Amino acid sequence: MKKNLSFVIALVVTAALAAVPLFVKKDSLLTYLCMILLYVSLASSWNILGGYTGQVNLGHSAFFGLGAIATRLLWFAGWNILLAMLVGGLLAIAFALLIGSPAFKLRGAYFTIGTLALGQILYATVGNLFPQISSMPVQDLISYTLVTRYYLFLAVALITVLAATLVANSRWGLGMMAVREQEDAAESLGVNAFQHKLLALVLSAFLAGLAGGAFAFFQIGYYPQYPFSPIWTLDSTMMAYIGGTGTILGPIIGAIFFVVLKEVLSLNLAEFHPTVFGILFILVVLFLPGGFMGLWKRIKDKQQKKRESMAELSHP
């Protein structure tokens, strides 16, 4: 019953999001929505490896960037954008497979900083190899419509959340969580930790690659290096954390909170908006150490306990 309810809610939300362009005509609002959807994809895809599998990856922007760069090149070369994005995703997978086996030799902070270094290497390399700005040709600008971009971002976000949900509720998801919690115990029970981590990495990479593709389709002019910037990783990590890792809703809530708060503040307070943002952000962390989903869980636990103690009272 509960499952059905969430399913219905998800459907309604999806339908509402799909209808947005019919009512929203302002490009500014659509742009923000695009940003939110993009970050939902990034934070959710990060969460598959970082949240469910417990491998805190600070090189996520590498996958985003690879997706973007491949998509951009192929799209400019005349490919269909969807096909180009798919190739972008596959390129991200290829890179994930390449680094998976050495990266997973590392544990804890070593893995985290190791992936950070990997991301930085790609960032620097792409900067070296593609120093020229990539701009959409002017004749294409005429036909540029945000609505198309919006739907693409929406589709990627939906695919990401759906994939995360399916995996999290599968046997694979159980295995990933087991690896996150206690790798030795997981292996002793037959969970192949490496396989699970690799699967999570590949999936996470592919989805981030798709997001990168959508970004390449959206952003009119940028340096190819830009999507590889560590800022993307940092932002999506923070979003997943503040929403609550290892949950489906957490990264979504985190992304919305993050983007909306930042936007509202920066539109209203020109000079001091980062300070106010920082203070609010810290306050949220201090009061919600488990992120927004942690708060939700605590409320549920309290209710559960109350119910239990009531039950105890009636059957001593």
Added chain:
Amino acid sequence: MLQPLAQNIIYGILIGALYGLAAVGLSLVFGVSKFLNVSHGELLMLGGYASFWVFKLLKIDPFLSIPLTIIFLLLIGFIFYRLIFSRLIKLEVEKKIQNSLLVGFGLSTILQNVALRLWTADDRSITTAYSGLSFELAGLRLPAVRLISLAISVVALISLQIFLKKTFTGKAIRATVEDWQSASLMGINIHRVYLLAFVIGCALAGVAGTLVSICYSIDPSMGLNWTLKSMVVMVLGGLGSMIGTFVGGIILGVTESATAFFIGGNYRLIAGLLLFLIILIFRPQGLFGTKEGDR
């Protein structure tokens, strides 16, 4: 060929020492309280600005004003710890790392913005009368300012090491790293230990910031790069090893310089990071880390 190479390596060592010093503070805090403080680079920036303004307004030599910088950062560290980080102490390790990342992220946003408003976005650098001076030794130039910086880094590191290994308080810090409950049973005030480690970490960042402002330049948005670099160096050396961290910094510095010399500036960053990854493949616990040093 040999002479320029040697000259380059000297610079690599001098730069690497700065990397090392910057990372040691981060590593100390991470080791003791499992706070991955991503606002470390901003603390460095504050140290840099402190020296800059003391130099500019009071005309006090930046090397001589280091004690002032240290006091300033101890104070800042104290405030941040009391106001923010102390509230995370009770969390379990994973949550502690996670939340300290978040809090540090918020803090770095604030510090950057405040620095920008207070001191404008202009880059600053300290140039003293003796900046640019160097000694000539066997045809090699040894820049005075950087040599003093190296000496200060080494002194800071050795003092820290002696403090940790020889004094009761230092041992208390190490004991708390291993098992805070047992430490508490020994009569160690663990909150004071956490506080102490945190403020020492801040002070080290401040000293590093001073040296950066003398050898290079500072600006409000410099933090992220130094944080990233410090994290890499910390892991390269091995978590929990201060000496290792310092050596890691020097290795990175020399690698970068040598790469710039042989291959070109474009590859220095990449080469440094690649070396880091290669070392990790063979020593997943870092150069001087212990096996159980994970997590």
Added chain:
Amino acid sequence: APKAVETEAPVVTEAPATEAPAETEAPAVTEEATYPPAPEFIELGSSISLTGNFGSLGNLILPGYQIAVEHINAEGGVFVKEYNTKIPLRLTYYDDESDPTKAVSKMETLFSEHELTAYLGGGGSSMHAASIPIAEKNKVPYLGISFALYKIHQQGYKYLFSPFPKSPNQTEDVFKILNEAIPEGERPTKVAVFAYNDDWGKEWGGLVKERAPEYGYEIVVYEENPVGVNDWTAAIQKAKAAGAEMLLTLPIFPDGSGMFKTMAELGWTPKFSLVIRAPEGVNWGESLGKIGEYVTIFPGWHHGAKFEGVDKLNARYEELYGRPADLLTGPAYACVQILAQAIEKAGTLDRDVIRDTIASGEFSTVIGKVTFNADGTGNVLDPLIQWQNGKMELVWPAEHATAPLIYPAPAFEDR
């Protein structure tokens, strides 16, 4: 509320639209024609970096825009024939945090929330590169300064105008000036180029390589670094070993300060150095002292330039910031002047007409007479500035000069 700056002067809000007709000498008034109701403001929008990496640029550019708006509004605004009245300017700006993606969304917000007449640019080529296409897509004229990257102008953008010297000017002018100023035989013919591997760096480096031989110079060292690498030891050693006499480079501040400190330490003093970017702020002199002396720059403007309106700008700037206008302030100010003149000439707020007017007109500004080429680059004066005694002096062209060029630069150890 969005950050709408009507500038500090109260004039803006008070400027009564009805007063205007009486003042104007326009013959149209006599015919009792009816005009449509005038908008309250002429809306200008800017997505500008006030924080982040390009914050230092943004914070220099913004005052230029603001003071210009203030000055124009003090006169009642811009007369627009279509409405037969003077309409004040209103500048709305958002901080894009030096993030190109944020810049895009800020550009869209400006367009959606305001009836924009024009965009004013922020600072830094990557920010411009992200913003300009939005202007192009929305068909709004875009005036931007503080980027010398020529390539942006070759994309075919119709709405982009930049009254600012570009790489081709800079790389040609430096040799021209040297050949004019220094007798043959004393010229620093051995050149070291410390370039960057970003597109401006490559464009610039490429042009220098091409031009140097034409003017009788030889590039003996060409080194490239990524932006943000402040250790130039290897490059400096090579330059020293090759006996280079002149340095051409375009570092950001951290790299530039690192570069010059290391040059002093390693004992290599170029007789002439053109250092674009890093020394353009007053902080260069404050921070580097003697080490930073004698470098020259091509910032596009100088407060000593002898053009109309410069004094007024300097006076106001002095009032606000305690020093004469900064190098980027003039060009920023000029952007607003150009716009105002173009609107007046066009006589309408129709953006396409304004665009065409900018493209074809000649404007007189604090940076001199400005006309635009088909690619949107401006024909502007490209003065050479040199750091002397802790101040920036205009040393070329002679008719504007505030001091003579000092050549050769004394060795670091003798300063």
Added chain:
Amino acid sequence: MLLQVEKLNKAFGGLKAVNNVDFSIQSGEIVGLIGPNGSGKTTTLNLLTGFLKPDSGSIMFDGKEIAGSPRCSMCGNGIARTFQLVKPFLNLTAVQNVMIGRTFGKEATMNLKLAEEDSFSILEKVGLRSRAYVLAKDMTLMQRKRLELARALAAKPKLLLLDELMAGLNHAEADEAMETIREIRASGITILIVEHIVKAIMGLSDRIIVLNMGEKVAEGTAQEIMYDPRVIDVYLGKSHA
């Protein structure tokens, strides 16, 4: 013969933690493994379960050589274990903990519904049914130990290795635990048990193997071991004699 270990060796640096150890286990047996602290018991279990690679020697399990196989394959082979320092999945509920055993173990099911139902009945067996939705991190050490046992059982092993499951239990509690272990054996699972509670090990084991400094020093029934002077000397001490 379910398990046949021959000439098993493992050294850490200069320390021979397991030195030429031979033993075997028949289907349906409970075999005790005892020895002083640091004598190599846990190391032996780690070798059997692939957590350590033997330096040399052979481990035949169910007619198959398994020495050096990856540790995550051991469960599929039919060997499950508990850890001396319990390793629960702290942030998962008890039933999720057990489901992981059920969905990845020897007779793994892909059907999560089925796995969940099975897991409940296994929790029932170890007395944790009422704690099914409690997170492992909210459990006491003893509950965690029971959970660990449940998890191992869910993997449907042929051979179950128990490492000091009863440490910290008093005698009466140990009695209960012994009962549970007997029931497990009755369900057809062979057990290798490491324990320091003399009463439990003597009471449960059909056969006992004694290690000292990595070497096997004695093997026999509880009675034989109890009175073996070497065992008394190195392990039991006088008071148990």
Added chain:
Amino acid sequence: MLKLTEIDTFYGDLQALWGISLEVREGEMVSLIGPNGAGKTTTLQSITGLLRPAKGSITFDGHDLLKVPPDKIVDLGVSMVMEGGRVFAGMTVLENLELGAYGSRARKERFETMEHVFKTFPRLKERLNQRAGTLSGGERQMLAIGRAMMSKPKLLMLDEPSFGLAPILVDAIFEMVKGINKQGVTILLVEQNVRAALELADRAYVIENGRIVGEGSGEALLSYESVRSAYLG
């Protein structure tokens, strides 16, 4: 010497101790027994300040322990050996012992105390510069007790010192505890090895579900049928 009255201790909202009252007199050896999860460790931790009771009072030598900050409790002469002999694994035996004398009172006399500890545990002197993490289980337990002794405790509390030790070591450890008690140190012992604990102790308390349910001399409790069936099996 030590007196607990009506102690309630909580973990979050979970109450673990309910009105615990007990007393230890100078020079005594008192055992605290009870099933798993009864609250024995919680009781000891409430005394040392690792946990703070929500209600009740704890006095030691005339001091109100609930008013003393945790790090000062050791100075008063209360020391505890935690479950599983937790030593600072990365530090040497010597450093571990030194840290035992961290409190200002004990620090002055640390050299004499150490000699004394070496008399009780000669093994430790042999391993002075070895990393504690490489010690065997028995040696670790010795170090943990020795480290606690370094604080010159008047009251030494031991939480399951026999946990996970081979029988032969268990005997040895109990012998040592007895020896320490003979030297005049008051002992509060928590043990699952109920028989040994009761045989050793002058008096004992039985704790179940966070409440004291029995009290008496060791011999007396040993002979109670309820205790026999519940703990001795």
